Amino acid sequence: MKKLAAIFLLLAVLLGGVAIYQHRFAPSAGTPTLTIYCAAGLKKPVDAIAEQYRQETGVEVRLQFGGTGTLLSALRVAKQGDLFIAADEGSVADARKGDTIREVLPLAVQHPVIAVHKGNPKNVLALADLLRDDVKVALANPEAASISRVSRKALGETWEKLAAHATVMKPTVTEIAADVSLGTVDAGIIWDATAAQFKETQAIDVPELEKSKENASACVLSFSTQPTAALRFARYLTAPEKGGAIFKENGFTPAGGDKWVDVPELILYSGGVNRPAIEGLLGQFRDREGIKLTTVFNGCGILCASMKTMGGTSNPKFPDAYYACDLCFVPPVADVFPEAVILTETDIGIVVPKGNPHGVKTLADLAQPNLKVGLCNAEQATLGYMTRGMLKSSGLQESVHKNVVVETPTADLLVNQMRVGALDAAIVYRVNFQPSAEFLDYLPIQHEGAHAVQPFAVRADSPNARLGQRLLAFLKSNRAQFEQAGFQWRGEETAVQSKDIVIPDWLKNK
Structure with missing residues (x-):
């Protein structure tokens, strides 16, 4: 295992050196040149998309293909490039842990299948058939390629038996598919989308693998010197009428993306x-x-x-x-x-001038005579709506409202009026108060509704x-x-x- 690890480290360094050379000596022009590390199983559609993108935009895309695991190792060494196109979500998670990537844009959904030569001459129908003495099996190395990493996780002990029985182990999923297509081996485990790209290869779905659906994703590298250009190409890769259409033509299930717009x-x-x-x-x-x-x-x-x-x-x-x-x-x-x-989340409270000259402590104190109170408008603002609810449930709506001299659509306007002395008290969010803490005092409100929760929705x-x-x-x-x-x-x-x-x-x- 130590020898194997050393070999992959050497491969990573060599690939990293290639990537560095390509990145440094790419021709300089008015448009950027992007360096992309791409899982081998996605080579055919990504090649076509990159060429189409070059024709439409003039942007050159330099592609480096390999097993997802091997490429990730190379990236960690080289720290050069713009996009990493990974074949599985586990590799994306690993890249995140190492702070290698930033944004992640899903490209296509795929799952492992058994690949056999067209017509299935050895009648391979189940995983157990791969362990037969008369079936020569090829697998990808799980340290190098996502297909075997995912399959190993799904199959557990069965994977270990398959690995021990395998005739050959290759570094990429496309090499497995090619061997099956040529008849060099009888079967292998590859992605369903990879099988669709080889005319002489037939895919056999088995229940142990068909639920292991994985997103192939374009990930912007954290050390990219041109992340905006990288994101633009990533958006093109995912756009249904651009990259998505080419992925579909090549047997992939597109993961979906936004409609292509140059500047959305x-x-x-x-x-x-x-x-x-x-x-x-x-x-x-x-x-x-x-x-x-x-x-x-x-x-x-x-x-x-x-x-x-x-x-x-x-x-x-x-x-x-x-x-x-x-x-x-x-x-x-x-x-x-x-x-x-x-x-x-943020609390809701009462703000008063520094030193609290009117002795305000509770909601009820806002009803004291001659107090100038500011609230947010209940029809316009969340805070106003919630304030009205708190006052009504406390039986204070009418008594406090007699002192209200202004209602605003946002609480920051109330803080401004407090600062210039136009108000004696106001109900605001704590975050509105904080920038003016030098000039105002904040009094928490004792009510179950005295806090607001901020949700984001797309x-x-x-x-x-x-x-x-x-x-x-x-x-x-x-x-x-x-x-x-x-x-x-x-x-x-x-x-x-x-x-x-x-x-x-x-x-x-x-």
Whole structure:
């Protein structure tokens, strides 16, 4: 095993050297040259897509093929290149652990099959037939190729028996398919999509393997010096009418992608409370993806009303993603945003001038005479809606409202008025208060509803749904930004179905 490991390390270094040479000495021109490490089983469609892309855009794509495991080893040594196209999800996970990759775009779905020569002359119908003395079997090395890594995991002890019985073990899945096609061996285990590319090869599905479906994915390398160009080609690879069509022609099941647009536009609606945490991050995402990003910040009541007046998602200005101030403003648009991912939480409290000159301590104190109070508008803002619910459930709606001198669509406007002395007290999110902590005091509200949970949702039928999901993944990878803005992080929780979100009784009491 040690000798085998040494051999693969040497191969990785040699492949890395090839990649470095190609990267350094690629011809310089007005368009970029991309270096792609690609699993051998995807060679035929990726070759064709790269050529089509070159013809359409002028961008040169240099391709290095090999077993997924071998390529990943080479990447870790060379630290050069732009994209890694892996054949299985386990290798993608390994690449993530080593901080080798960033964005991941699924390309095609495939699963292992038994490959036999056309007509199945040895009548191989089950895994047990591969252990017959009269059947010569070829397998790919699991340290080098994804097909055997996945098969070994699915088969357990049976895999060990197959490996011991194998006539030959090769480094790539295409070499196994070629041997079966030529009749050098009687059978092998390959991807279903690989079998479709060899005319003299027939695929036999067996129950032990057919459930092991894996995404082949394009992964942007963390050390790419041109990630925007790499992402653009990755989007082309996944686009249904571009790369997706070529994958389908070659026997693959495309994983789905966004419709191809040279510079796509992503429209995001966001509650104002999220702005301090995400505004800078949105700019980073826009520049890295090379897209147009239109963001509308406002109260969620206004945002939901705006969506309702658009007449449906066919409106080109309908948002692709929605980042609400609280879960309670997801149900109104649950039909178009069916799943919500909770990212953060923040408390709701009362802000008063430094030193609390009016002695405000509770919601009831907001009803004291001659107090100038500011609230968010209940029809326009999540915070206003929740504030009204808390006041009504506490029996304070009328008494406090007599002191309300202003209602705004967002809480940051209330903080501004507090800063200039126009208000004596206001109800805001804790994250609104934090930047002004030098000038204001924050008083927690003792009520079950005094906290808001911020969910992010991507529109189900958005033409940029995958781009929206990458924005979500990017936000989740920047937890520190949210915590620095004062949010409590909840981004590791399982997504919730929007239709299952329950509005609490205290909030229903209008």
